[in-house]
Amino acid sequence: MHGYAVQYIKKVDESLLSFNDSFQKFGTLSLDEYGQLLLGMSDARFPHFSSILPEMSSKIQLEWTGGSRLNC
Numbered sequence: 001m002h003g004y005a006v007q008y009i010k011k012v013d014e015s016l017l018s019f020n021d022s023f024q025k026f027g028t029l030s031l032d033e034y035g036q037l038l039l040g041m042s043d044a045r046f047p048h049f050s051s052i053l054p055e056m057s058s059k060i061q062l063e064w065t066g067g068s069r070l071n072c
Contacts, residue, residue: 005033006045013046 012025026034042050
């Protein structure tokens with residue numbers, strides 16, 4: 001993920017109220033950047049967003065796709 005996207009996500013993360021709120025505030029991210037954000041959960045750089053999204057179980061993800069997190 002590009003540095004500008006990480007900085008933008010950090011800024012938005014600090015103001016998140018709910019998961020639905022994230023869709024409006026993350027609207028300027030590309031689909032790839034938003035996908036990387038979701039695949040990377042839970043991420044210590046984004047504590048508020050991480051707290052409203054569950055982390056995908058690596059075991060389940062490995063069984064479905066053969067890979068886990070962004071290492072696929």
